[in-house]
Amino acid sequence: MERTTKILALVGKGGVGKTTICSAFVRILSEKYPEARILAIDADPAVGLSTALGVTPGVTLDDLRRAIIEKAASGAGKEAIELLGEVRFRIFDALTETERFAFLAIGRPEGAGCYCAVNAYLKEVIEMISRDFDFVVIDGEAGIEQVNRRVMEKVTHLFFVTDGSKKGVQVVNSIHHVADELVAYDKCGVIVNRVDDPEVIRALTGGNPAEDPVPGKNPAGEASEPGKDPAENTVPGKDLAGMEILGVIPSDPEHAKNDILGKSIFELSADAPVCKGAKEALERMGL
Amino acid sequence: MMQLHDAMIMRVRELLSGFSPRIYSCDESKAWPETKDFEMIFQKDAAFELGGGNKASVNLTCVTDNTELFAEGRKSVLGRDASEVRTLPNYEICVYGRDLQEIQGDVSYARICEVLVKGEADAELTLKLLQDVDFVKFHVYGKGFMMRTSGQSEREPVRVAKKALRDGITFERMGDAFISHYKKNPNVLAVRVSFITADAFDYEELAKEAKKTVEIRNSLSKIQKGLPTECSVCDIREICNEVTGLRELHFGKKERREKDPAG
Numbered sequence: 001m002e003r004t005t006k007i008l009a010l011v012g013k014g015g016v017g018k019t020t021i022c023s024a025f026v027r028i029l030s031e032k033y034p035e036a037r038i039l040a041i042d043a044d045p046a047v048g049l050s051t052a053l054g055v056t057p058g059v060t061l062d063d064l065r066r067a068i069i070e071k072a073a074s075g076a077g078k079e080a081i082e083l084l085g086e087v088r089f090r091i092f093d094a095l096t097e098t099e100r101f102a103f104l105a106i107g108r109p110e111g112a113g114c115y116c117a118v119n120a121y122l123k124e125v126i127e128m129i130s131r132d133f134d135f136v137v138i139d140g141e142a143g144i145e146q147v148n149r150r151v152m153e154k155v156t157h158l159f160f161v162t163d164g165s166k167k168g169v170q171v172v173n174s175i176h177h178v179a180d181e182l183v184a185y186d187k188c189g190v191i192v193n194r195v196d197d198p199e200v201i202r203a204l205t206g207g208n209p210a211e212d213p214v215p216g217k218n219p220a221g222e223a224s225e226p227g228k229d230p231a232e233n234t235v236p237g238k239d240l241a242g243m244e245i246l247g248v249i250p251s252d253p254e255h256a257k258n259d260i261l262g263k264s265i266f267e268l269s270a271d272a273p274v275c276k277g278a279k280e281a282l283e284r285m286g287l
Numbered sequence: 288m289m290q291l292h293d294a295m296i297m298r299v300r301e302l303l304s305g306f307s308p309r310i311y312s313c314d315e316s317k318a319w320p321e322t323k324d325f326e327m328i329f330q331k332d333a334a335f336e337l338g339g340g341n342k343a344s345v346n347l348t349c350v351t352d353n354t355e356l357f358a359e360g361r362k363s364v365l366g367r368d369a370s371e372v373r374t375l376p377n378y379e380i381c382v383y384g385r386d387l388q389e390i391q392g393d394v395s396y397a398r399i400c401e402v403l404v405k406g407e408a409d410a411e412l413t414l415k416l417l418q419d420v421d422f423v424k425f426h427v428y429g430k431g432f433m434m435r436t437s438g439q440s441e442r443e444p445v446r447v448a449k450k451a452l453r454d455g456i457t458f459e460r461m462g463d464a465f466i467s468h469y470k471k472n473p474n475v476l477a478v479r480v481s482f483i484t485a486d487a488f489d490y491e492e493l494a495k496e497a498k499k500t501v502e503i504r505n506s507l508s509k510i511q512k513g514l515p516t517e518c519s520v521c522d523i524r525e526i527c528n529e530v531t532g533l534r535e536l537h538f539g540k541k542e543r544r545e546k547d548p549a550g
Contacts, residue, residue: 037329071439072439079418079422079438081422081425081438082422082425082438082439083438084425084438085424085425085436085437085438086438086439088325088435088436089437089438089442089444092435097329097330097331099331102329129327131324132326132327
């Protein structure tokens, strides 16, 4: 049977919680679809997804890229088919396989400077190996660069993540603008993370029903209008260019404790706000 | 002029001479099914890995137009006296050691393809034919038989899926699949595919031979681009000294250039 891969990517400003939500996505998808093949990609050179998922990566994609280039420079295997063969040969060195998912880290180029080459390589690798998976979940680099460089070109479900800051919202809007041109996504939406103040939530979301973290109550704790279809309550986010709000996740002390203790997302209670919020966002995307 | 690998073929046969293979005539109707493209097999779906972990894995493709050597070789490969040499089919599969259905965990592994071709006198055509024959390894996608063939070394670990074992995969049937690919090339006259999992086989020695094929191809590529014909200053002289035929190809090209500078 033909595999139809769903490629999910999380983008946004640095420090808004993309990695945590990404790890929660991997957990939820692996629990909901235990037979599915899931690939988690840490595309953020800052590296953090491996810790959140409780895996220890060895070789990174950048290590792999450099090793192949060095060999080719020394005269071995320069033909296109040989280079492709070499990627297939080495990709398993970079792939950490667990019972629930596989993991790949982009890594950091040696020395200061440009990530263009590794981003270009990441794009090729995503295209090459994604068809072998049911879900590919990408924890994107902070900012707009990977969208600009078409690394995310094949993404089917694009998740923008912001916190309650003006800067976070601006970054989301900038990426959204570029993504509309460069990413052939099927669906997109925004997750508002670590925001507790009802006024901030209302300002960000404009009263979208997805802001309602507790069924039957809005974030301000007011009861929803009984008998009314929640969709009718939808008001485009004022500051978020009318994008669909997929969820509002409050601060999560349980996750903060889990994180500082170096525990993975799989050790967090399923009722933790980050897990519940991530689950809700996936459901709103039809996943 | 396609005798660049002849010494290598002899060496390989010497390495195999102490073993008794199971031999199968090729039957393409039995070829193991393939997928359209490379498909990943994950650890949880794999029964074992040939050449996995710290085990050896080697792939080697030898090409010759020396029909005599190919016929002679049958004798030494089979370890029989000349009087016992039978008329063998042009396409056959040899299994040294355990077959796939008999393997329990990761084992050392080698795959050797000896290919008899119609010869080419020209360096460019020789290089092209060597590449065409060698690159077959990148186009065989046995279902549940994931070959990770390195493009830059001699390594070729293979993950074998549990499902493929349940469905009856064997080396014989994978060999049939390989041969069906080689047969698409009209220059190919005969093929022997050998799968080796015997513990006592000298994989390290085979790997040394396999490395030479890469050097030979690189040298041919350099000859194509026009190397100096003064051996004392040439950087491929070492492999040229070792491999019969390389120098002739090189100087043959020089002579043709002198006769026809535009060619």
